[in-house]
Structure formats: structure tokens, C-alpha cells
Amino acid sequence: MNKIIDLQGVSKRYRGKYALKDFSLELDPGRVLGLLGPNGSGKTTLLKLLAGYLQPDQGKVLIQGKKPGVETKKIISYLPDVSFLPKNFSIKDALDLYQDFFQDFDLVKARRMLEFMELSEKSYSSDLSKGMLEKLHLALILSREAELYILDEPIAGVDPLAREQILAAIIENVKEDSSMVITSHLVRDMEQIFEDVVYMDQGSILLQGNADELRESRGMSLDELYREIYS
């Protein structure tokens, strides 16, 4: 019955400006939420608050009713939009690390995904192209049996073929007992996966709702709606 995500009146300042202002949002478990908006709308700040990388200045951030901390980190799998592995790590080192520190990590699944993406365990993260790195990151993140997956721009700056593979991996990962929050500029590619959407701007919510309902009521795709909202 606990909402997987519950933000109550959250405000967060960054360099004097409000990255998030009196922001409230709830997400039921088992849903896929699309978080849409231009750069600077507060999306990444929101994700970081969920993951526990930031503390809110005001308001509450609750993950399954708990404040972000060690317990929530056990059930959240976060994909940052930067390369987060140490430069001298090989893929095997990364697998070992995840295996050691995350109880919900499925090594078999990870290996299968890496094989599907044609990545070798012996490669070093510094050798990989952007597309290969993104696929590696995703393989690590999705191989955890987490309750909440947070994906920050999973297909940005990635070649079309890698994009296909990444999308397929995400779709395959949609499960009844886990939730996803995904941000993306490339709305067109991703919108069919979203069940709920939130359009953000300057730290506040412009529009939110069920993806299908919004499409029906507005008579347009989420992508077209995006263009309309932000122009």
C-alpha cells in the first residue's frame, strides 16, 4: 500500500536558484513513469533526491515510506547520465563490485545481457565507446532485482543500433513488482513505454497524468504534446 515514491512539498536550491520548488509527486508501485522536460527543469535534481545523493532544503522525500539512506539504496538501482565507473575498472571488476555490494544483483542475468550486447568482461571501461559504455551501465543497473529503477537519459547521445538494444533491454525489464522512473529528451523513442508522465519546467510540474489518457484527451502523442508545451 506504500507509494514507492512520495515527495511532499520538496524544495531544493542550487547556486541560489530553486532547482525544485514546493514539488509534490506520488508514484504507485509497479508503474513506469516518464519524467519529461528541458535541461534545467529540475529532472536530475529530482532523481538525485530520490537516490539520496542530495538532501531536500524543505519538504520530505520518501521511498516506500522511508527517507533516503542505506535501506533505500538497497532497493534503488540508479543509472546516472555520466560515466560512473572508475577509469581503471574492467567489466569484470564492475561485476565483482556489484556482486559484492548489492544483494539483489543477478550475475547470470548481467552476463547474459553483456553477451547480448557483445561486451567482453576483459574490456576496460576506458576502452569502450559511448554507446558500449551506456550498454554496460544499463546491464549493471538492470541486472539488479531492484524495486525502483531510476534511469537518467538512458538513450541520449547513443547511436541508433545501441538505442534499439537499450530500449529492448528496458522493455524486457518491466516487471509487476518493480517501478521505473525514466527521464528522456527523446520522447518519441520512449513514450510507448511510459504509463504515467510528468512534464516539468523550472522546478515545478506543468502537467501530469496517465500516458494513454493524456494522449486521448489531447489528441496527440506525448512527443507532440512536449513540443506544444515547451514552445
Added chain:
Amino acid sequence: MFKLLKYEMKSTSKFMLSLAVAVLFASVMFNWTIKNSILQVYNSPESSPIISTNLHFLPIGFAVIIAFGASISFFFYLAGRLNRELYDDERYLTFSLPLTGYQILGAKSISAVLWGAFQLLSVALSTFVFHRIFMWDFFASGWKEFMGFWMGSEGIYSLAYLTVTILLSLMLVYFSILLSKVLFRPERGRWIWFLVLMVVLFINNQFLVTLSKLFVKPLVVDGMIWEGIGPHLFYAMNQRTFLHHLLVLSFALIYFVVNGYLLDKKVEL
């Protein structure tokens, strides 16, 4: 947490082994340069058995510099490592792990102490071996005494104090880094930690010395009691008591707790 310790020790192993090799090399060099002079002095019946300081000022000075340099590199390396984990992109990985700040600090502290011990032991061992092979007659009794000391209660106590000192130094460095991260903008915070360290060391020493004076046996020289002793003199004189050592330990623990708090609640990525 043992997994974390294993991970921490493995990640720092490359540097630590290189440092040990470098120090080992220096110590062998040092021993080699004094070897001939010592054997000469020892074997010739005319010269006094006391080694002329003039002959060996340079190598001993060199040894001190190496020891000092090694300690500095040791702490700077560990500082740099924490900086990387706080400022580089890999911070997203580090802070996604379900670990408390105390677990992270604990693992780093234990790893530092173990590697520190490793450095000291490897130097001691290599020196011992060298002396055993080349200058045993001269150094045999010295080594017996040396070993005896470390096995005894006083030796163990000194070891404990040495450990606490390493710990406190590490905690001071980490405190400066964490404080910089919390107080300053990312670009500045990363480099300003060293200045912060200077300030922290100064303030810390003032506190430590002032409080320590409460536990120090008064220094009596020629019937006169020395009251106002400066920090450097204070550490030079062996007036420190058990309570003082306990005080140092408390400082180390307090910094540990504060650092853990900063890491858990105040550090923002």
C-alpha cells in the same frame, strides 16, 4: 564490512606496494652507505667505536627525508583517493552503495593502518636482513634490545599509540577534505582542502596541547617548575601520561564520528 575492507586494500595495493618498494630501496641504499664506514670503525682497533656524526650526517639526513617523504606521500595519496571518490563521476557509484559513512570510514582507516604497518614492517625486515648479513656483530645487541622492547608491555603500548597517531592524522586529513566538500563549491572545494588542513591542524593542536597540559606531569628542572611550554617542546619532552594518550584517542574518535556524520548527511553530490 569486510568486503569493503578487502576492496579498499586491493584498490590501494598498487600504490602501497610501489611505496614500500621505494622505501625499501632507499633503506637498502642507506644501509649500504653506512656499511663500509661502520665496518671500518668497528674493525680497526684504534678508532673509537662511536660513529663520527660528520661521516654519517648525510645518509641519516637522507633517511629522515625519505621517511618524511614516504609519510607525506602516504597521506596525500589517501587524501587524493577520497577526493576522487567525492568529486569525480565515480562518486555516483560510491554513494549508491548501501553503506553508512562509518562503514566506509572504518574500512579506510583499517586499510590505512594495515598498509602503514606493512610499510614499517617491510623496512624493518629489510634492514634486519641487511644487518644480519653484513653487520651483525655491530648491530646484534642493538636488535636484541629493539625486539625485546617491542615485545614488552611498553612496546605494545607504543604500538597502540603509533596506531592512534596514524588514525588521528588520517581523520584530520579526511575532516579537512569533507569540510571543504560541504562548505565550498565543487571546483574550489577540491583543491582548498589543503589550506583547510593547515587551519584545522593549527586549531587542533591548540586544543590538544591546552587540554593535554591538564594531564601532564609538571616539568621540574633545577628545582624550578616549567609552566609555559610551547607545542614543539611539549612533544619533545616525555612528560606525556596515559591520560594524554587517551585524550589523543578521544580526538581521533571524535573526528571519526564527525567525519561519518558529514559523509552520511552533509555531503551533496
Added chain:
Amino acid sequence: MDKDYKPVYLQIVEEMKRQMVTGKLSLGDKLPSIRDVALEFKVNPNTVQRSFRELETQELIETKRGIGSYVTQDQNLFTKMREELLQRKLRSFLEDMKELRVDKKELLQRIEEEHYE
């Protein structure tokens, strides 16, 4: 102009019906898994699940728990569905022709010319 934007799950239902009418999915055939359909159309599996449920409500498919979903064996239903689809497409086509002001005579003539078999 108000575009009638259909919910994704209904679009998939339409697509599956089309496959049945065109013969890609015959009577009694086993449907691809929800996962495979999701991957093919790049949509959320939950959406596909909804589509399948809709198809079940329309009695076009039958889901046997643990085994999978199967196209109906009922030929009548198939025929009815084909009829619906045909009617819809035909009407739409005729409306387009009307817009282009093609009269009945020209229309029949053109169809003849196309040698439609």
C-alpha cells in the same frame, strides 16, 4: 483538425486483428508472448497485457494460464471481424474518393484498369 489519438493498447489490438484478417495469425494459432509483442512494438508489456485482455473480451483470443494465448477457433467471429475491418476501410476509401470528386462511373472504370485480381 482533431486527430483521434487512440490509446496505445487499442492500437495494438487493431494491429493484432489486422494480422488475423491478413492470415498472419490463423485460427487456433498460438500468439507470440506478451514480452515478444512488447519488444516488437517497443511498448510497455503492461500495455500489451491490456491489449490481450481486450482481445479476450472481444472473444478473439483465449488465454490458457501458464501455456499462452491462442487465436479463437470460431470461424464466424473471424468472418465478422473481417467484415468490420472491410467495411471500415471501404467507407474510408469511398470518403476519400468523394473528396477527390470521383464519381461512381470513373471509380469503377479505374478499378477495372488496375486489373485487380
